[in-house]
Amino acid sequence: xxxxVIRRLLQMVPVFIGSTLLIFVMVYALGDPVAALFGDRAPxxxxxxxxxxxxxxxxxxxQQYVHYMAQIFQGNFGTAFDGQPVLTLMSTAWxxxxxxxxxxxxxxxxxxxxxxxxxxxxxxxxxxxxxLVLTLVVVSVPTFVSGYVLQYLFGVEWNLVNPSVSxxxxxxxxxxxxxxxxxxxxxxxxRLTRTSVVENHRADYVRTAIAKGLPRHRVVLRHLLxxxxxxxxxxxxxxxxxxxxxxxxxxxxxxxxxxGYQLYQGxxxxxxxxVVGFVTILVIVFLIANLLVDxxxxxxxxxxxxx
Amino acid sequence: MPEPSSAQDPAESVGNAGAGGTMDFAAEQAGSLTAPPPxxxxxxxxxxxxxxxxxLWSDAWHDLRRNPVFVVSALVIVFLVLISIWxxxxxxxxxLACDINKSQDGPAPGHPFGFDLQGCDVYTRTVYGAxxxxxxxxxxxxxxxxxxxxxxxxxxxxxGWWDAVLSRISDVFFGIPIVLGGLVFLSVVTNTTVWPVIGxxxxxxxxxxxxxxxxxxxxxxxxxxxxAARALGAGNTRILLRHIAPNAVAPVIVVATIxxxxxxxxxxxxxxxxxxxxxxxxxxxxxxxxxxxxxxxAPHMLLWPAGALSVTVLAFIMLGDAVRDALDPxxx
Numbered sequence: 001x002x003x004x005v006i007r008r009l010l011q012m013v014p015v016f017i018g019s020t021l022l023i024f025v026m027v028y029a030l031g032d033p034v035a036a037l038f039g040d041r042a043p044x045x046x047x048x049x050x051x052x053x054x055x056x057x058x059x060x061x062x063q064q065y066v067h068y069m070a071q072i073f074q075g076n077f078g079t080a081f082d083g084q085p086v087l088t089l090m091s092t093a094w095x096x097x098x099x100x101x102x103x104x105x106x107x108x109x110x111x112x113x114x115x116x117x118x119x120x121x122x123x124x125x126x127x128x129x130x131x132l133v134l135t136l137v138v139v140s141v142p143t144f145v146s147g148y149v150l151q152y153l154f155g156v157e158w159n160l161v162n163p164s165v166s167x168x169x170x171x172x173x174x175x176x177x178x179x180x181x182x183x184x185x186x187x188x189x190x191r192l193t194r195t196s197v198v199e200n201h202r203a204d205y206v207r208t209a210i211a212k213g214l215p216r217h218r219v220v221l222r223h224l225l226x227x228x229x230x231x232x233x234x235x236x237x238x239x240x241x242x243x244x245x246x247x248x249x250x251x252x253x254x255x256x257x258x259x260g261y262q263l264y265q266g267x268x269x270x271x272x273x274x275v276v277g278f279v280t281i282l283v284i285v286f287l288i289a290n291l292l293v294d295x296x297x298x299x300x301x302x303x304x305x306x307x
Numbered sequence: 308m309p310e311p312s313s314a315q316d317p318a319e320s321v322g323n324a325g326a327g328g329t330m331d332f333a334a335e336q337a338g339s340l341t342a343p344p345p346x347x348x349x350x351x352x353x354x355x356x357x358x359x360x361x362x363l364w365s366d367a368w369h370d371l372r373r374n375p376v377f378v379v380s381a382l383v384i385v386f387l388v389l390i391s392i393w394x395x396x397x398x399x400x401x402x403l404a405c406d407i408n409k410s411q412d413g414p415a416p417g418h419p420f421g422f423d424l425q426g427c428d429v430y431t432r433t434v435y436g437a438x439x440x441x442x443x444x445x446x447x448x449x450x451x452x453x454x455x456x457x458x459x460x461x462x463x464x465x466x467g468w469w470d471a472v473l474s475r476i477s478d479v480f481f482g483i484p485i486v487l488g489g490l491v492f493l494s495v496v497t498n499t500t501v502w503p504v505i506g507x508x509x510x511x512x513x514x515x516x517x518x519x520x521x522x523x524x525x526x527x528x529x530x531x532x533x534x535a536a537r538a539l540g541a542g543n544t545r546i547l548l549r550h551i552a553p554n555a556v557a558p559v560i561v562v563a564t565i566x567x568x569x570x571x572x573x574x575x576x577x578x579x580x581x582x583x584x585x586x587x588x589x590x591x592x593x594x595x596x597x598x599x600x601x602x603x604x605a606p607h608m609l610l611w612p613a614g615a616l617s618v619t620v621l622a623f624i625m626l627g628d629a630v631r632d633a634l635d636p637x638x639x
Contacts, residue, residue: 018475018478140617140620140621143576144575144579145617152606238481245483248490249576249579253599268494270494275491279483282484
């Protein structure tokens, strides 16, 4: 187990370097951050040179990258171009996005698994077809459409929730944005659970469990569902990173000043330290979520052992 | 399931039993999506088959033609392709001819969907918007599928260091959320054509296809007919093209069809965020973005392009679903 974790952690290193380098090159090489600072006006060459020197932009790109990473691992994420330390932005943005992601993950896991189990057990019946058609429709409606429509219906037309989230963003206000964020993944979780339940329904251990007279709920929950959850857990794990990154659209619709909002602002204004800083954390979250998922396999399926 | 009559020769009866079993299962699969007419799977097989067993492809085609999901989505897609090539077929107006006096007006004679913020005809713009979406979807999918299956296929076939490098590279791409990557990459592009968007989607989309192609080639490589071909002296090129490619292409086609739908949604999302397609290109994403701020006053501005976008994405995803049900060997 310990050796497995260490091996996986080592494998993460090249992926981490690759992802952050890719974003770093995109942000710093494709645009000119100094020119962006001055907007439409051409900067004074001496001033531009001084800024480049201060921001370590006068070195070759790979040296900038090494310098930047060294700074990050000392806890210094640099300063956004508007003078705020990136860490300050992060300390206000991350809690919001984490709360939003928690709502979304809980929604997609609970509703998705329940719906998937329900339709998988009633394979071929009306309930099953209905759920499958519903998931297809949900997958086809892009988040920014469902977001605006639900915001309009619940927030304006029926006046059930506040259409825009307040700065404190308590969980109750994040319920609707969380559902919007989770919708597409919810459909995938439902379909995955259903397929998996249908496949395992015919497995020998399920027949054995029924044959030895276990009550139905025990067969379904402990034998069938637990064995069907592995692909679902994989999906949810890899989805955590995607949800946080995909929150750009949801946060924009509901006016939540989280990670997606900061990234969007940072990208549009070419605020490079903000963008690279937030993305670096996102990549780390994504990698760790994947590792945790692999470790969860052993809990779900005792046949899997890590050497 | 009717058994073939005893008068037929044994080879045919084997072929028919196989095909019949398949049909039965496919009907069940189709039934899980939309209930087939009762007794559909009881159609005798003997009349439609020739003497020899059907190949995977003709078998799949046989199933697909009877699958209502496939027929409906294929018709929608043919219609979309037609209007994206010749929008004048159903819309005679000019999508860029706008009258600001009619801003946000509701439906009027000759303008069934009403007018948008600039006073442009929403119906005409919705019809013309198909072109951008279909172009981006088709080109990006073709690019990602070709690049992904060549790189992934070679990695699966030869293995070794190239395989290891490719796996790490796709890990890197998987680590970057796609909307985020699109924002970063496209925000610095000033070109207003569809090509930067297509290029970006290919760049971030190929690893997914490569992974599927790699797995499919690795499975096909194990089969006896590949060993047989090698024993008969066939070279790598011949084995890859004649024996492995035809047997590994099915999963790639399935994933690519479903990806096409998601790429169209992705293009609209990027256009919505202001970094994808840009005016004067007519795109559903741009129109939805403009309409989103006016949803309280003029919901029709949002609903028509959003509906068209959703139906398009749905059609491609359903097509991919139906093709998967017909091709997936696990379901046979």
